[in-house]
Amino acid sequence: MASVRAAGRTIWNQRKRIVLVLTPVILSPLLIKVQTAAASCAYAVLIISIYWMAEVFPMAVTALLPVLLFPLLGIMHSSRVSANYMKDIIMTMIGAFFVADALAYWDLHRRFALKILLYTASSPRWLMFGLMATTSFLAMWMSNSVVTAMMVPLTIAILKEIDTKRKETKHSGMENGAVIVERTEEGIEIKEYNSVHDYDKSTEEVEALRKSRDSDPTGDEAFTRLSKGMVLCVAYAANIGGTATLYGTSSNIVMTGQLESLYGYEAVIDFGTWFLYAFPNQLIILLFAWFVLQWRFLDLRGILKNCRCGFSTCCSKTTKKESDAQLVIREQYEAMGSMSWAEVVVLIHFVVLSLLWLSYSPRFIPGWASIFDHGYVTATTATIAVVVSLCLFPAKRPAFLKCGNGSATHIIQGR
Numbered sequence: 001m002a003s004v005r006a007a008g009r010t011i012w013n014q015r016k017r018i019v020l021v022l023t024p025v026i027l028s029p030l031l032i033k034v035q036t037a038a039a040s041c042a043y044a045v046l047i048i049s050i051y052w053m054a055e056v057f058p059m060a061v062t063a064l065l066p067v068l069l070f071p072l073l074g075i076m077h078s079s080r081v082s083a084n085y086m087k088d089i090i091m092t093m094i095g096a097f098f099v100a101d102a103l104a105y106w107d108l109h110r111r112f113a114l115k116i117l118l119y120t121a122s123s124p125r126w127l128m129f130g131l132m133a134t135t136s137f138l139a140m141w142m143s144n145s146v147v148t149a150m151m152v153p154l155t156i157a158i159l160k161e162i163d164t165k166r167k168e169t170k171h172s173g174m175e176n177g178a179v180i181v182e183r184t185e186e187g188i189e190i191k192e193y194n195s196v197h198d199y200d201k202s203t204e205e206v207e208a209l210r211k212s213r214d215s216d217p218t219g220d221e222a223f224t225r226l227s228k229g230m231v232l233c234v235a236y237a238a239n240i241g242g243t244a245t246l247y248g249t250s251s252n253i254v255m256t257g258q259l260e261s262l263y264g265y266e267a268v269i270d271f272g273t274w275f276l277y278a279f280p281n282q283l284i285i286l287l288f289a290w291f292v293l294q295w296r297f298l299d300l301r302g303i304l305k306n307c308r309c310g311f312s313t314c315c316s317k318t319t320k321k322e323s324d325a326q327l328v329i330r331e332q333y334e335a336m337g338s339m340s341w342a343e344v345v346v347l348i349h350f351v352v353l354s355l356l357w358l359s360y361s362p363r364f365i366p367g368w369a370s371i372f373d374h375g376y377v378t379a380t381t382a383t384i385a386v387v388v389s390l391c392l393f394p395a396k397r398p399a400f401l402k403c404g405n406g407s408a409t410h411i412i413q414g415r
Contacts, residue, residue: 015054016054016055016056019050019051019054019056020051020056020392023046023047023050023051024047027043027046027047028043030042030043030046031043031073037074037075040073040074040075041070041073041075043073044065044066044069044070044073044075047065047069048062048065048066048069051065057388057391058391061387061388061391064384064387064388065388066081066084067081067082067085067091067380067381067384068381068384068385068388071372071376071377071378071381072372072376072377072381074372074373074376076376077375077376078375078376078377078378078380078381079375079378082380087257087260088260088378088380089253089256089257089260089268089380090253090257091380091383091384092247092378092379092380092383093247093250093253095380095383095384095386095387096141096247096353096383097143098387098390099141099346099349099350099353099383099386099387099390100141100142100143100146102346102349102390102411103141103142103346103350104142104146104150106340106342106343106346106411107336107343108343108346108347108350109138109142109147109150110150110154110336111333111336111339111343112134112137112138113134113135113138113150113151113154114154114329114332114333114336115333116130116133116134116137117130117131117134117329118326118329118330118333120133124226124298125294125298127158127230128229128230128233128290128293128294128298129290131151131155131230131233131234131237132233132234132236132237132240132286132289132290133237133286134151134237135147135148135151135233135234135237135238135241136237136238136240136241136244136282136286137241138150138151138241139237139238139239139240139241139242139248139249140241140242140244140245140248141245141247141248141350141354143249144238144239144241144242144248144249145238147238147241148234148235148238151234151238152231152234154332155230155231155234156231157328157332158230158328158329159226159227159230161327161328162223162328163223225297225298226297226298228297229293229294229296229297229298232293232297233289233290233293236289236293237286237289240282240285240286240289241282241286243278243281243282243285244275244278244279244282245271245274245275245278245279246269246270246271246274246275247271252274256268256269270360270361270379271357271358271360271379272357272358272359272360272361272362272367273362275357275358341395341396341397342393342395342396342411345390345393345411346390346411349386349389349390352386353382353383353386356368356379356382356386357379357382357383360378360379360382390411391411393411394411395411
């Protein structure tokens with residue numbers, strides 16, 4: 001009797017997953033035996049109705065299932081289905097926002113940023129390049145404002161740590177004493193003083209020491225310029241990154257919508273075509289902006305002068321200030337720990353969605369959309385499929401055959 005109760009409890013806890021899997025299987029004869037558009041429509045409507053009653057997905061996600069099922073089953077064109085909600089391209093953008101929100105909610109975007117900065121923060125100019133490259137990449141897939149809001153606090157934290165270490169180094173170097181090498185009548189003599197002010201101010205050594213201190217590139221004025229450059233580079237890179245993909249910024253979507261309204265669906269620019277055209281331009285503009293910001297805030301003439309000895313020598317040179325930046329980034333990255341189950345799931349879906357967008361309908365080779373009837377499936381179909389898939393995965397790694405009860409928190413429902 002106890003075993004029967006346990007089995008019943010397990011079935012009840014897994015009821016949503018059972019309904020999810022068995023419903024399409026039980027209704028499949030409609031597609032196999034009756035191969036008509038009406039039968040396909042009945043198949044999709046019955047699945048949506050049963051999922052709605054069983055609450056397999058959140059209600060809002062279930063309401064999006066027609067956008068996925070009708071084009072896949074050849075019932076209605078994706079653009080015509082989406083028109084009952086909004087424009088097809090806007091529906092794609094909404095789905096992209098779902099995926100971007102999952103990236104932000106599970107802190108995967110921050111992990112991306114810190115990992116890239118770990119490899120690029122060896123010097124101020126490469127730290128700037130790392131910030132710009134990271135911000136630009138994230139802005140290709142997420143809102144520019146969201147990316148900037150995430151990257152600016154990270155940049156400020158790095159700058160604060162550099163400033164703290166800079167002041168500690170300067171204080172200890174000028175007040176904890178000095179060692180002067182002096183030539184006397186008896187020969188070379190080494191003298192140690194508690195402070196440089198205890199030594200004759202007219203001597204060449206102390207004057208050189210003072211000049212070295214005053215021209216220190218880690219001085220207050222230079223650090224202020226560095227800080228301005230680092231913060232501005234994030235804002236510029238976010239705007240530049242938004243131009244690389246069709247869904248990177250809302251103005252791209254508006255332009256595509258206008259093309260569809262004026263010239264029809266055939267004139268719409270797909271994701272792959274936009275990316276092939278805009279991504280190289282983005283790289284060129286990003287490198288140009290990096291060059292200009294170095295010239296304005298990091299004394300580019302000094303950088304070029306130091307690099308005359310060779311690129312590898314120049315780029316391998318590391319100072320105390322530079323190692324402090326890497327230390328801050330490494331501490332923040334290690335504090336995040338290893339990748340969680342949710343992060344891995346979101347990363348896989350993000351990669352899959354990117355590949356689906358790129359290979360949807362490239363003009364030089366047939367894309368995956370050619371498998372279906374012409375015009376039925378669009379990028380919106382792929383986007384909604386990924387969103388629905390994200391709603392199926394639990395936020396925590398499921399145990400073997402014990403995935404928890406039906407009310408477990410899911411990846412895209414984790415709030």
